[in-house]
Amino acid sequence: xxxxxxxxxxxxxxxxxxxxxxxxxxxxxxxxxxxxxxxxxxxxxxxxxxxxxxxxxxxxxxxxxxxxxxxxxxxxxxxxxxxxxxxxxxxxxxxxxxxxxxxxxxxxxxxxxxxxxxxxxxxxxxxxxxxxxxxxxxxxxxxxxxxxxxxxxxxxxxxxxxxxxxxxxxxxxxxxxxxxxxxxxxxxxxxxxxxxxxxxxxxxxxxxxxxxxxxxxxxxxxxxxxxxxxxxxxxxxxxxxxxxxxxxxxxxxxxxxxxxxxxxxxxxxxxxxxxxxxxxxxxxxxx
Numbered sequence: 001x002x003x004x005x006x007x008x009x010x011x012x013x014x015x016x017x018x019x020x021x022x023x024x025x026x027x028x029x030x031x032x033x034x035x036x037x038x039x040x041x042x043x044x045x046x047x048x049x050x051x052x053x054x055x056x057x058x059x060x061x062x063x064x065x066x067x068x069x070x071x072x073x074x075x076x077x078x079x080x081x082x083x084x085x086x087x088x089x090x091x092x093x094x095x096x097x098x099x100x101x102x103x104x105x106x107x108x109x110x111x112x113x114x115x116x117x118x119x120x121x122x123x124x125x126x127x128x129x130x131x132x133x134x135x136x137x138x139x140x141x142x143x144x145x146x147x148x149x150x151x152x153x154x155x156x157x158x159x160x161x162x163x164x165x166x167x168x169x170x171x172x173x174x175x176x177x178x179x180x181x182x183x184x185x186x187x188x189x190x191x192x193x194x195x196x197x198x199x200x201x202x203x204x205x206x207x208x209x210x211x212x213x214x215x216x217x218x219x220x221x222x223x224x225x226x227x228x229x230x231x232x233x234x235x236x237x238x239x240x241x242x243x244x245x246x247x248x249x250x251x252x253x254x255x256x257x258x259x260x261x262x263x264x265x266x267x268x269x270x271x272x273x274x275x276x277x278x279x280x281x282x283x284x285x286x287x
Contacts, residue, residue, distance in 0.1 A: 037106065037125035038170065039192035039224040040179060041199055042099055044236065045209055046186040049086055049097035053178035053187070057084050060166060060177035070097060075237065080152045083163040084178060091235045098236045099178075099186075101163035102127060102148045103216060104224035105246070110140035110149055112248035119149070119160070125192065125224045126165035134160060145220055145242050165224070192224055199228055221246025 070088040084101035118134035166176035216223035
């Protein structure tokens with residue numbers, strides 16, 4: 001297959017400028033309205049383990065219906081066919097259910113590691129995967145401190161899959177499917193600032209009910225999925241060793257000292273990808 005040279009160098013020039021100048025190259029309008037991140041607060045004291053969130057998620061995203069259920073001692077994980085799971089834990093206060101999915105970090109490591117910005121933190125809050133930009137490197141999987149992105153190894157047209165906080169539903173003015181259908185009101189949707197305030201209010205009002213910490217307020221630099229628990233989070237399977245600063249912040253000093261070749265190579269790869277796809281589309285249209 002021949003590649004149109006003009007198309008290739010045009011794509012390479014654009015992507016090269018993006019990497020060399022950085023993401024902040026375009027001037028930001030002074031009067032641009034700042035959008036607060038949307039977030040979800042999960043209160044495990046209200047969760048009854050009914051799995052309605054799992055079934056709603058599967059229906060909303062055309063995924064297989066879950067056939068297993070939360071069972072003490074069994075840790076169910078998200079995979080390429082399910083974006084959220086509920087697990088049961090035996091704790092110091094008895095059985096506690098916990099919903100797990102993408103944490104939607106404020107400064108996601110997956111987005112920082114993605115060479116082509118296929119993994120993208122939207123201004124609204126959700127972290128989404130953009131198929132048209134992905135080159136299949138899977139660095140997002142390696143970099144995620146919560147082990148969230150999954151790859152469709154058995155698919156002829158593999159994709160990276162994970163919870164996207166029902167971003168497409170939010171664009172239509174709807175609630176995320178899990179929030180909309182939770183019968184126990186364990187899930188609350190709103191701005192991150194409002195939900196942190198609500199979580200603090202619940203802890204302050206019922207100190208005997210809640211463990212005094214909001215998981216996700218500071219972990220990994222802060223996340224858009226926040227948790228309340230009746231017990232210390234290590235009792236319900238959370239990694240409490242996650243650092244409080246964002247993981248992309250660790251690379252800032254390194255990036256300033258990287259030789260230009262390492263900055264330009266990703267641009268070259270993306271340029272090839274763009275030019276090849278453009279040429280392929282032209283051939284398909286011609287056929």
